[in-house]
Amino acid sequence: MPVKKLRVEDLLGCNKFNADEKNSHIVIDRAICAKCMNKPCLVACPAVLYTQEDENSEVKFDHLGCLECGTCRIVCHNHGNKGIVKWGYPVGACGISYRYG
Amino acid sequence: MCDEEKLDAIIVGGGLAGLAAAYVLAKAGKEVVLIERGSRCGNKNMTGGRIYVHSLLSLLGPELLAEAPFERAIVKEQLTMVSETGSMTIDYTDYSFKGIPQSYSVLRSVFDDWLAGKAEEAGAMIVTGIQVDKLIEKNGKIVGIVAVGEEMFANIIIAADGVNSFMAQQAGLRNDLTSCEVGVGVKEVIELPEEVVASRFGLQAGEGAARLFVGVTNGISGGGFLYTNKSSLSLGLVVNPQELSNQQKKLHTLMQDFKMHSAVYPLLEGGKTVEYAAHLVNELGFNGIPPKLYRDGLVVIGDAAGFVINIGSTIRGMDLAIWSGMAVAKAIFEAQTSAEVGPKYMNNIERDIIPTMKVYQGYPKLLKNPRMFMEYPKIANDMMHFMFAVDGSVPKKLPKAMFDIVKNNVGLRSLLSDGWKGVTSLCR
Ligand SMILES: Cc1cc2nc3c(=O)[nH]c(=O)nc-3n(C[C@H](O)[C@H](O)[C@H](O)COP(=O)(O)OP(=O)(O)OC[C@H]3O[C@@H](n4cnc5c(N)ncnc54)[C@H](O)[C@@H]3O)c2cc1C
Ligand code: SF4
Numbered sequence: 353m354p355v356k357k358l359r360v361e362d363l364l365g366c367n368k369f370n371a372d373e374k375n376s377h378i379v380i381d382r383a384i385c386a387k388c389m390n391k392p393c394l395v396a397c398p399a400v401l402y403t404q405e406d407e408n409s410e411v412k413f414d415h416l417g418c419l420e421c422g423t424c425r426i427v428c429h430n431h432g433n434k435g436i437v438k439w440g441y442p443v444g445a446c447g448i449s450y451r452y453g
Numbered sequence: 454m455c456d457e458e459k460l461d462a463i464i465v466g467g468g469l470a471g472l473a474a475a476y477v478l479a480k481a482g483k484e485v486v487l488i489e490r491g492s493r494c495g496n497k498n499m500t501g502g503r504i505y506v507h508s509l510l511s512l513l514g515p516e517l518l519a520e521a522p523f524e525r526a527i528v529k530e531q532l533t534m535v536s537e538t539g540s541m542t543i544d545y546t547d548y549s550f551k552g553i554p555q556s557y558s559v560l561r562s563v564f565d566d567w568l569a570g571k572a573e574e575a576g577a578m579i580v581t582g583i584q585v586d587k588l589i590e591k592n593g594k595i596v597g598i599v600a601v602g603e604e605m606f607a608n609i610i611i612a613a614d615g616v617n618s619f620m621a622q623q624a625g626l627r628n629d630l631t632s633c634e635v636g637v638g639v640k641e642v643i644e645l646p647e648e649v650v651a652s653r654f655g656l657q658a659g660e661g662a663a664r665l666f667v668g669v670t671n672g673i674s675g676g677g678f679l680y681t682n683k684s685s686l687s688l689g690l691v692v693n694p695q696e697l698s699n700q701q702k703k704l705h706t707l708m709q710d711f712k713m714h715s716a717v718y719p720l721l722e723g724g725k726t727v728e729y730a731a732h733l734v735n736e737l738g739f740n741g742i743p744p745k746l747y748r749d750g751l752v753v754i755g756d757a758a759g760f761v762i763n764i765g766s767t768i769r770g771m772d773l774a775i776w777s778g779m780a781v782a783k784a785i786f787e788a789q790t791s792a793e794v795g796p797k798y799m800n801n802i803e804r805d806i807i808p809t810m811k812v813y814q815g816y817p818k819l820l821k822n823p824r825m826f827m828e829y830p831k832i833a834n835d836m837m838h839f840m841f842a843v844d845g846s847v848p849k850k851l852p853k854a855m856f857d858i859v860k861n862n863v864g865l866r867s868l869l870s871d872g873w874k875g876v877t878s879l880c881r
């Protein structure tokens with residue numbers, strides 16, 4: 353990608369992933385998220401994997417594209433409603449595979 | 454379980470801390486297995502960019518060090534203070550760094566893989582693509598690990614699993630991270646031809662520059678960094694997750710705005726983004742080290758133990774990770790029983806790492822001052838503007854102009870109080 357303002361999809365598209373299509377290594381509980389006031393995961397996840405269409409719709413999470421940093425777990429458990437009920441690394445050699453690092 | 458099946462050591466995590474320990478132990482003939490969840494060592498890891506080389510030199514010696522896949526020897530240190538309308542850069546070259554470079558830019562995917570090769574040559578067994586799920590505890594002692602349903606036993610387990618360290622958490626040595634303890638880092642690797650990197654930063658062959666940016670985080674505690682690699686740039690931001698959560702801009706957007714700022718973009722122009730990475734980094738320095746770093750049968754090293762110094766101008770985690778890996782290996786040689794390893798490790802740490810970390814103990818507090826990230830960079834730029842702008846009108850007298858700039862941005866009282874706090878937190 354040439355140097356310019358890039359959408360997050362394009363940035364993630366530069367990366368090499370061994371996708372685990374079936375299992376999500378992070379699980380959220382939508383009922384808990386629905387009651388979350390400020391939803392810090394929406395701004396803090398560097399890969400923008402937590403999304404919400406508008407104020408009244410539910411928070412969605414997509415594990416593909418995860419950079420395995422742990423930021424969501426921390427902000428959710430510290431400033432959110434603890435809706436992340438499972439946070440782990442992808443199993444085997446799945447997930448992000450940095451070529452530069 | 455019979456004793457023959459028991460290894461001397463199992464190392465969880467093949468980052469720099471784990472690999473350093475594996476290398477030293479294997480070289481001395483110890484039976485050691487390192488387990489890394491990535492499909493190769495390094496491909497789960499990211500860093501800013503530069504490794505201070507002292508501990509690596511003592512780990513490998515000068516001959517092996519000369520083979521290491523470094524990017525560039527850092528000779529230029531730059532600091533750019535950015536405001537909306539300007540930027541001011543301090544540029545310092547230390548010509549003595551050319552003789553014995555004290556730091557090199559690195560890319561971890563390449564570097565860790567290389568070091569893993571050296572550890573394997575020394576006799577360490579490195580198993581990749583497997584995650585350690587659990588520690589095995591027996592009668593209050595840690596005796597082994599579970600990975601993909603299999604049990605494995607050793608005299609000592611070394612937790613080198615990085616900043617999130619679930620191993621240290623499971624052992625009850627630390628709680629999960631909180632948002633005041635860590636920064637979240639994002640980075641783009643941007644490819645540019647080698648000659649372009651050299652000419653843009655005024656570098657000769659093999660030389661590199663490191664640049665820090667303040668005033669680029671929308672007022673959030675943190676800053677930007679840029680490291681020159683051979684034929685790419687590592688450009689990124691580190692910010693405090695709590696303050697990030699309290700505002701509306703997505704981290705990804707902050708990064709894009711930073712990249713496109715007039716103070717940054719010309720350095721990157723014509724390049725190609727080839728990777729986007731994110732990672733947490735310990736931010737509390739000495740005060741972030743858990744009170745206890747071992748149990749009978751287990752020791753914690755590297756990021757998992759909180760060994761990172763961040764004083765704004767320099768960030769040191771990789772050299773300390775290596776140092777702590779060497780410290781645990783030494784402790785294993787010195788100890789008669791596995792119970793002695795922890796205390797001996799602490800002795801080595803107290804001697805080799807803690808004194809340095811204590812010197813910088815006050816910095817995290819200083820760097821938490823919100824004015825450092827917005828108002829002060831703006832003051833610097835406003836002062837520069839006053840000194841260089843000529844529009845034909847009658848200018849203010851210098852003292853009055855400076856006084857007004859301070860007053861408009863932070864007020865004299867805050868300035869004096871910050872100055873005082875700065876001095877006291879650095880002297881503590
Ligand atoms: C944005 C940013 C910029 C930085 N800049 C610098 C800098 O310029 N200079 C500097 O010196 N330091 C810098 N640091 C800090 C430095 O990167 C770290 O301190 C260093 O990488 C720590 O090494 P480590 O071996 O302890 O941990 P890591 O490098 O994180 O290694 C941990 C390893 O354990 C593996 N692992 C984790 N859990 C398991 C498990 N359950 N089973 C198997 N394997 C597991 C991981 O895959 C990984 O390979 C920076 C950090 C960040 C985030
Ligand atoms: S671990 Fe990091 S990249 Fe993955 S979902 Fe959480 S914040 Fe996003």
Ligand code: SF4
Nearest residue numbers: 385388393428432435
């Ligand atoms: S912060 Fe946690 S609880 Fe709140 S919306 Fe995000 S995942 Fe759900």
